[in-house]
Amino acid sequence: MLSMENAVLAINGGSSSIKFALYEMAATPALLLSGEIAGIGTDNPTFGFKDLVGNKEESTTVKAGDHSLAARYLIDWLESRPVFASIKAIGHRIVQGMNHTEPELITPALLSELHDISAYDPEHLPDEIKLIEVFRKKFPDLPQVACFDTSFHTAMPPVAKLLPVPRRYYAKGIHRYGFHGLSYAYLMEELERQAGSEVARGKVILAHLGSGASLAAVKNGTCLDTTMGFTPASGLPMGTRTGDLDPGVAWYLMQSEKLTPRQFSQLINHQSGLLGISETSGDMKELIKIEGVDKRAAEAVELFCYQTGKWIGSFAAVLGGLDTLVFSGGIGEHSAVVRQRVCNMLQFLGVELDEGRNLKNDAIISTESGKVSVRVINTNEELMIAKLVNRVLNKAVKN
Helix, strand or coil: CCCCCCEEEEEEECCCEEEEEEEECCCCCEEEEEEEEECCCCCCCEEEEEECCCCEEEEEECCCCCHHHHHHHHHHHHHCCHHHHHEEEEEEEECCCCCCCCCEECCHHHHHHHHHCHHHCCCCHHHHHHHHHHHHHHCCCCCEEEEECCHHHCCCCHHHHCCCCCHHHHHHCCCCCCCCHHHHHHHHHHHHHHHCHHHHCCEEEEEEECCCEEEEEEECCEEEEECCCCCCCCCCCCCCCCCCCCHHHHHHHHHHCCCCHHHHHHHHHHCCHHHHHHCCCCCHHHHHHHCCCCHHHHHHHHHHHHHHHHHHHHHHHHHCCCCEEEEEHHHHHHCHHHHHHHHHCCHHHCCCECHHHHHCCCCECECCCCCCEEEECCCCHHHHHHHHHHHHHHHHHHC
């Protein structure tokens, strides 16, 4: 029987969604309920949840024109649940944390700082701030904790952070930060739990492949490099984001198409990537279904796999070899086709897939004889948020 005495509400706000999960506060948090408001800002946003305490699951359309309205809807819904009284703290995923290395309690000073740095991540930070403020207004005495996606990457060496622009901009915060850090922190903890500390401290490449996609190169438990840089739009091509793009393309399009900066941002974040190339969908599953009859879809899938394999090869050079490759995220966890095509490029590193294991999405999908262990680990950013909130609150009590 799950307890409802003390719980942490984990909020994972995206550009058009709010994922949430409620966990019992414990050394190993237990999930009480979870859900998502998807399609925020569209004509038909939806709300779905799974209540493990009440053994109930539902999905419905809602009115959620922006993140503030969506947050108010979520609060009203939570207040109607018996489990609401158990919430003792709220944790928020904050995509851009600049140089914050650890999660921390949200204070007026931190909230003011987040407002000040919003221009560094206009796709996420403004909406994440709205979520904090709506919950803060409704529950002023409830502790809220900021969990920064960038924290995982703050230990990267200077050479991995530098951007080749005039040095004066570095002091203004123009450098590579890396993102998906909550996912990577969870994956490293889970890798150690499953395979032991020796494996986790080896030469590891983490592949968080979903509608947002990135890789991280980790050695001795420290991130040495990652594909996303100054913004989450860089690195691998993604569902609707370009990934790395020749800066000359920006100049050319803004001149020839008369694009404003806002229009260009919309183009590279919401109209490009798999969607832009295929002209059909940004969903890998849908593209694989039609790639046999649609050349554009086939080229989108091919580019994604090619770029992923290429980056893994370059990160193996950064690490001085490769011991473990971890696939995660919606594509990484569920697409045997993508994993197979990526790994076919990596045979020179000693990567060998077991076809049967790969098709079944097994935890280990490499052969016994392969030099590199290839694993599939389901990521869980909301659980990582709950764990971090627990640590922050426990630390505050001890101090």
